[in-house]
Amino acid sequence: MNFSGITTALITAFLKGSLDKKSFLKLLRFQVKEGITQFVLGSTTGEGPTLEKKEIESLCTWFKNFEKEEGLKLKLLLATGSCSTKIAIEKTKRAEDLGAEALLVVTPYYNRPPQSGILSHYEKIAHATKLPLILYNVPSRTACELEINTIKKLSQIENIIGIKEATGNIAFLKQIKTVVPPDFLLLSGDDLSCAEFFNKGGHGAISAGSNVLAKELIELFNSPKSKRADLFSKYKAFLEELFKETNPIGIKQILFEKRVIKSKELRLPLIHKDNPKLQQSLKQIKKAFPAF
Numbered sequence: 001m002n003f004s005g006i007t008t009a010l011i012t013a014f015l016k017g018s019l020d021k022k023s024f025l026k027l028l029r030f031q032v033k034e035g036i037t038q039f040v041l042g043s044t045t046g047e048g049p050t051l052e053k054k055e056i057e058s059l060c061t062w063f064k065n066f067e068k069e070e071g072l073k074l075k076l077l078l079a080t081g082s083c084s085t086k087i088a089i090e091k092t093k094r095a096e097d098l099g100a101e102a103l104l105v106v107t108p109y110y111n112r113p114p115q116s117g118i119l120s121h122y123e124k125i126a127h128a129t130k131l132p133l134i135l136y137n138v139p140s141r142t143a144c145e146l147e148i149n150t151i152k153k154l155s156q157i158e159n160i161i162g163i164k165e166a167t168g169n170i171a172f173l174k175q176i177k178t179v180v181p182p183d184f185l186l187l188s189g190d191d192l193s194c195a196e197f198f199n200k201g202g203h204g205a206i207s208a209g210s211n212v213l214a215k216e217l218i219e220l221f222n223s224p225k226s227k228r229a230d231l232f233s234k235y236k237a238f239l240e241e242l243f244k245e246t247n248p249i250g251i252k253q254i255l256f257e258k259r260v261i262k263s264k265e266l267r268l269p270l271i272h273k274d275n276p277k278l279q280q281s282l283k284q285i286k287k288a289f290p291a292f
Helices: 021-034 053-069 085-097 115-127 148-154 170-179 191-199 214-222 225-233 236-242 249-257 276-288
Strands: 005-009 038-041 075-079 102-106 133-137 160-165 185-188 204-207
Touching: 005 214, 021 053, 021 214, 038 053, 053 075, 085 102, 085 115, 102 115, 115 133, 115 148, 133 148, 148 170, 160 170, 170 185, 170 191, 185 191, 191 204, 191 214, 191 225, 191 236, 204 214, 214 225, 236 249
Parallel strands: 005 038, 005 204, 038 075, 075 102, 102 133, 133 160, 160 185, 185 204
Antiparallel strands: none
16 A cells, blocks of 8 residues: 555544544545645544553544545544554554554654664564555654654565655765665655755655645645645745644644634643744745645
């Protein structure tokens, strides 16, 4: 199954402490209307670390029912990473039962294992499932970085099909390209550098920003190399403000103001903080994209 193009790391809508099903479905409809057909549930953008097992099950059930009722063919990726290999394997096996088509597995955060430990961690998860697995390298959040030789070794495992590379380091992307198979998926996890990432051979993005800029990021990905810089410049300032506060604080603010979700509620330890500059950036992007 091909996971190139733009995949949305979907936010999780809350209302008075619980999942908000109506907002979740409204957000899905908005995303599909904008052209998104691939989604990640339970990622950091979806506040996955705060979600309970039953809540993940509910989100997946609602997603699959929506897909069936709307007569759509969507792709569901589930975030199953953990700092515990055992727990990651348990979450991975549960993902199979929940109908996930693939896994997004972040590096084992916080306990800072050596590269040999990271290698073994991913090997055991991959061997525990038949689902395709996408590595997720985001050291700014995890204090755990995939090094080039580790990526090279992991790319040889049959069901490890790609990497979400979120360092924003384009030079590192160039290194990765030299050591992985030609069909190994290279997906941007950093919206602020995604245009250059695409120009240097990236196959797409697993994006937080596409929660609000879905159509625009799809257009960016599908545009010729020569046009991407100018196109990206139209909403660069907006994205910079969107991520001034920890993701998904800004995204929920915008989706609430667009009346896609009923509440901009977050779960502690995240807390809402209005960003006045985000309002100004929103005005600018509305001029650039009148339909936004």
